[in-house]
Amino acid sequence: MDDRGRTRHLVGLEAWIDGTRWRTVQGKDAKGGYYAGALYAIRDRVGSYRLAEVNGRIDTGNPALESTRAYVLSPFAADAGKVVYIGGFDCNFVRCADTAWIFRADAGALLR
Numbered sequence: 001m002d003d004r005g006r007t008r009h010l011v012g013l014e015a016w017i018d019g020t021r022w023r024t025v026q027g028k029d030a031k032g033g034y035y036a037g038a039l040y041a042i043r044d045r046v047g048s049y050r051l052a053e054v055n056g057r058i059d060t061g062n063p064a065l066e067s068t069r070a071y072v073l074s075p076f077a078a079d080a081g082k083v084v085y086i087g088g089f090d091c092n093f094v095r096c097a098d099t100a101w102i103f104r105a106d107a108g109a110l111l112r
Helices: 107-109
Strands: 011-012 017-020 024-029 031-034 040-042 049-053 070-073 085-089 099-105
Touching: 011 070, 040 070, 085 107, 099 107
Parallel strands: none
Antiparallel strands: 011 040, 017 031, 024 031, 040 049, 070 085, 085 099
C-alpha cells in the first residue's frame, strides 16, 4: 500500500535494449543488450502502469541490477511496515555465479 493506504502492485521487468544509447549487460555487440537497470512497473487501482527503477536511473558508477524478481515488505519491527526489500538477477543463458542483488528501499519512495 502507498502512504495513503491505496493498494499498489509491483511487477518486475527485464528489457532488451537495441543499440548503444543505454547501459546494457550481456550484449554481444553494438546491436544491444539487457538493460542494466532494475526496472519495475507500479500498477494502480484503475489498471494504469508507470515505470520506475530500483536505486534510480542506472549510470556507469552503479552496479548492474538487471531483472527485478522479488519484493517483500520488511519483516523487521523497527521498519514499521515502511521498508521493502527488492531482489533480482537473470543470467540470460550465460553461466554465472554470485550475481544476485538485493536492495532495501523506503516503501513510499519505491511507489513514487
